[in-house]
Amino acid sequence: MTAKGHMTLASAVTLSYLYVDDGLISTLPHFEFFLLAILLGSLFPDIDEPESYIGKKLKVISIVMSSFFKHRTFTHYLIFPLSLILVAFFCVDNIFNKVTILGFALGILLHDAGDMLTKGGIKGFLWPIFPNTRIALLPYFLRFKTFSIEEYILIWLVLIPLNILLMFHFAKMEWWGI
Numbered sequence: 125m126t127a128k129g130h131m132t133l134a135s136a137v138t139l140s141y142l143y144v145d146d147g148l149i150s151t152l153p154h155f156e157f158f159l160l161a162i163l164l165g166s167l168f169p170d171i172d173e174p175e176s177y178i179g180k181k182l183k184v185i186s187i188v189m190s191s192f193f194k195h196r197t198f199t200h201y202l203i204f205p206l207s208l209i210l211v212a213f214f215c216v217d218n219i220f221n222k223v224t225i226l227g228f229a230l231g232i233l234l235h236d237a238g239d240m241l242t243k244g245g246i247k248g249f250l251w252p253i254f255p256n257t258r259i260a261l262l263p264y265f266l267r268f269k270t271f272s273i274e275e276y277i278l279i280w281l282v283l284i285p286l287n288i289l290l291m292f293h294f295a296k297m298e299w300w301g302i
């Protein structure tokens with residue numbers, strides 16, 4: 125999935141969740157950083173590919189990472205965000221750091237969900253269990269190729285309008301301070 129696809133999917137899912145459970149906004153401290161961390165997390169796993177959006181931004185780190193891992197391997201495995209969630213809950217006391225790490229981990233999970241909508245899915249997602257099994261969210265014929273017309277239709281006709289509608293909803297609630 126493209127960077128645009130990952131970011132619009134992550135924000136649409138997060139804002140939809142908030143639409144359903146709007147009490148969360150008032151109970152979660154540092155909410156704006158939580159959202160920002162989700163967006164960053166939604167881009168991060170493709171750092172293993174120097175030609176990706178984030179790979180180009182952080183070229184040196186990306187080249188080093190890609191020499192250790194193949195694309196769509198460790199940074200895309202479930203064990204990576206799960207470890208971050210465990211660290212956030214058990215090793216971090218500062219509430220700001222905890223919320224930011226949790227947001228980042230959720231963003232990574234949403235990135236993985238996006239890649240699992242593509243033809244390739246994520247091979248070895250449940251590593252070390254079933255390291256050769258390709259995991260996807262939909263049957264093959266309903267999935268799309270990265271950069272395909274189907275992905276752009278999903279982004280421009282579904283995800284971006286959904287984001288705009290939800291942002292208007294929250295703007296009306298004066299949550300954004302607009």
Ligand SMILES: [Zn+2]
Nearest residue numbers: 169170200239
């Ligand atoms: Zn990816």
